[in-house]
Amino acid sequence: MREQALYIDGEWFTRPATADVRDPWDGSLAGTYAIGDADDATAAVTAARRALAEGLPPHRRAEILAAAADGVARRAEEFAGMLRAEAGKPITAARQEVQRAVTTLRLSAEEARRLPGEAVQMDAYPAGDGMLAFTVAEPLGVVAAITPFNFPLNLVAHKIGPALAAGCPVVLKPSERTPLTAGLLVEVLTEAGLPAGWLNLVTGDPGVIVPAWQHDERVAVISFTGSAAVGWQIKAGSPRKQHILELGSNTAMVIDSGADLGRAVAAAVASGYGFSGQACVSLQRLYVHESVVDEVLTRLAAAVQDLAVGDPGDEDTVVGPLISPEAKERVTAWVRGAVRDGARVVAGGGERSGVLEPTVVTDVPEGADLLCAEVFGPVVTVVPVKSVADGIAAANDSRFGLNAAIFTDDLANALAFSRRTEAGSVLVNVPPAFRADHMPYHGVKESGHGREGVKYAVESLVSPKLVILAA
Structure with a gap:
């Protein structure tokens, strides 16, 4: 049984209030998690903003993500067992999810080394004579990641991996039904060398934690996977932020x-x-x-x-x-x-x-x-x-x-x-539930806004800064 604490600014914090996580199969106790509040959510953003200001070079992000992929692979059975216990996921499918998460983290490591940028041909027009210009990818800022119960490892990896690759610190709120696997992944990333503040885990009532991030101007992006009703409500409540929404379908x-x-x-x-x-x-x-x-x-x-x-x-x-x-x-x-x-x-x-x-x-x-x-x-x-x-x-x-x-x-x-x-x-002639973790993935109509898939998520999390040089 896992006792899940909050993880803020490189430290684990217990809280007086906790909640149980029950195995959907037999109702047995899979673990407990600490119930954070709005102050915890705000403290997580403060830590993430400090990390953003300090920065982390792309090569270090790549090394950490690659090491985390290796760490998940080494602990594959532990992760699969946790997926089975807290989500009721059949063990064969749980092992498949673990392998997908390893792939997602490795893809994220690769993308950290090839952030988007391009040369701009300034002298294509007379106004640009004698100038040299190019774009560099700058992180948008702190990413608030909110994840559902059904893929408690790989969907968390799809939030964290691209964000870190892009240079964006993360504040993470996993589903209250499946918070324990996310805690294991935080452990692995910490062991891989991720500095304090770059990943913060706040568990508890989404009705308390999410609004704190919606209304915090220091949060630049909200990345949410879950129901359409909740996703569009989040977007409407934070119109000045960037949103990546992966929502429902039939x-x-x-x-x-x-x-x-x-x-x-x-x-x-x-x-x-x-x-x-x-x-x-x-x-x-x-x-x-x-x-x-x-x-x-x-x-x-x-x-x-x-x-x-x-x-x-x-x-x-x-x-x-x-x-x-x-x-x-x-x-x-x-x-x-x-x-x-x-x-x-x-x-x-x-x-x-x-x-x-x-x-x-x-x-x-x-x-x-x-x-x-x-x-x-x-x-x-x-x-x-x-x-x-x-x-x-x-x-x-x-x-x-x-x-x-x-x-x-x-x-x-x-x-x-x-x-x-x-x-x-x-x-x-391909099953409709097919998804490979490197492909672009998004919905239209009420099914989503923005794109996932590691490369495409990274592109959504950076802003191209134009640099112009003249002698």
């Missing part, structure tokens, strides 16, 4: 009539039910050409019934517990509500070992939460469509737009989908 995928159905169904299963569908790019809406919809439903139902469900400590488990009993009840209520309105459950819908089964639903009425809101659970809704054009229109009929995918053997349909689908990433 991811769509289209299966064309000539698609490789085995490959497409495998992609739907992996994207819809991995970690119980608790990812912003988890497949939720599956639009299938009417000529193959019956076969897809049969294959999909058989596949999900074969998925290992239950104890996240079991190496074979794919679908473990949702993050909380409240989340489980909400998803169950959405399925029941759709069924009352005429939907049909093709597979799942119940529980196995106390875990919500992977569920396939069809005939869901328009306007139902299963189609319009973000389920964040192991439920995929199958909808027949007459054509790929209809599938595109249906996919676009959403306030979200993060990832969208199509499986097709028709190049014209692939190109039409790529051009007309409203999403930050469009994937052809």
Whole structure:
């Protein structure tokens, strides 16, 4: 069991008030965390501002991030065990997340050595005769990083790594459901040589900590991953700051009539039910050409019934517990509500070992939460469509737009989908939940603002200062 303290200006601080972190699988105590307040949040910013003023050369940032990547790799099983305990993440998926975080930190180390800058051809016009000019990347300032429960290590690494690479100190508020893994990462970065003030960890009530950072003029950037409602509220409450928002979605995928159905169904299963569908790019809406919809439903139902469900400590488990009993009840209520309105459950819908089964639903009425809101659970809704054009229109009929995918053997349909689908990433014959940590990653509409992916996040966290020299 881990007892998580606050980390401010290079020191760990306990607090009289603490809260428990419970294992979503069996309710056992995974650890406790200190409850910080607005004064702690402000003290963290003060430390970060001092660090910013002192500076840290890019080569040192790179060395520290590379050493931290090695540190996470050495402690991989410890990190995976913590992910399993506090998030209920199946152990195989937890190990995959650890390896992704190692990659994210290594990519960040590389980007610290190649910050953006360019020569400006001043004498392209007469006014610039005799001048030499170039841009240098300057950090925007202190970054407030606010992270969700579902990827407690890699999403934290995606906030911290690019910020440090860019030269921006960080004040970090992880999810109150999964704060312990973040504390382990702070330990690793400290052991890697990160000086005091460059990374500060404040845990507690987001309703107390986040407003303190919103209203603190010394915070230059708020980087938030979480629900759309909260993300846009944060942006509205701090309009003069820079924002990087990675928000929710109700991811769509289209299966064309000539698609490789085995490959497409495998992609739907992996994207819809991995970690119980608790990812912003988890497949939720599956639009299938009417000529193959019956076969897809049969294959999909058989596949999900074969998925290992239950104890996240079991190496074979794919679908473990949702993050909380409240989340489980909400998803169950959405399925029941759709069924009352005429939907049909093709597979799942119940529980196995106390875990919500992977569920396939069809005939869901328009306007139902299963189609319009973000389920964040192991439920995929199958909808027949007459054509790929209809599938595109249906996919676009959403306030979200993060990832969208199509499986097709028709190049014209692939190109039409790529051009007309409203999403930050469009994937052809690739599962919709796919993400590589070096690629640009962002949403449109209510799904986000700004871009992540290590290189692209770094570019968002620096300002190009123009330097002009004349003899």
